[in-house]
Amino acid sequence: xxxxxxxxxxxxxxxxxxxxxxxxxxxxxxxxxxxxxxxxxxxxxxxxxxxxxxxxxxxxxxxxxxxxxxxxxxxxxxxxxxxxxxxxxxxxxxxxxxxxxxxxxxxxxxxxxxxxxxxxxxxxxxxxxxx
Numbered sequence: 001x002x003x004x005x006x007x008x009x010x011x012x013x014x015x016x017x018x019x020x021x022x023x024x025x026x027x028x029x030x031x032x033x034x035x036x037x038x039x040x041x042x043x044x045x046x047x048x049x050x051x052x053x054x055x056x057x058x059x060x061x062x063x064x065x066x067x068x069x070x071x072x073x074x075x076x077x078x079x080x081x082x083x084x085x086x087x088x089x090x091x092x093x094x095x096x097x098x099x100x101x102x103x104x105x106x107x108x109x110x111x112x113x114x115x116x117x118x119x120x121x122x123x124x125x126x127x128x129x130x131x
Contacts (some may be wrong), residue, residue, distance in 0.1 A: 005052045048114040056105040064110045069099035103127040
């Protein structure tokens with residue numbers, strides 16, 4: 001996923017030569033990002049830095065761009081597993097699956113705030129464009 005996110009970021013910002021990754025080795029999701037997402041977005045916008053995120057919700061909150069597994073699709077597919085288990089299938093008999101649907105979201109308002117112009121061809125590929 002990181003490689004694909006970098007590829008997408010490079011498409012919009014061809015001059016990008018350095019990137020930073022925020023990561024909490026003790027818990028890679030909630031405490032690092034969830035509790036501080038507003039501060040992270042404010043920092044990025046203030047410093048005119050394009051942020052790439054995993055979840056569209058962060059783009060809705062003001063982040064620049066996200067690419068990641070479709071959460072609604074994951075829940076739908078999870079519901080199928082629950083149904084199978086309730087019908088008597090042993091959980092150990094169910095295969096482990098990888099995500100199959102991925103969403104790209106772009107916040108055009110944030111792009112303008114950091115001085116970026118997102119190509120129309122890129123916006124047409126996005127699953128969601130926030131203006």
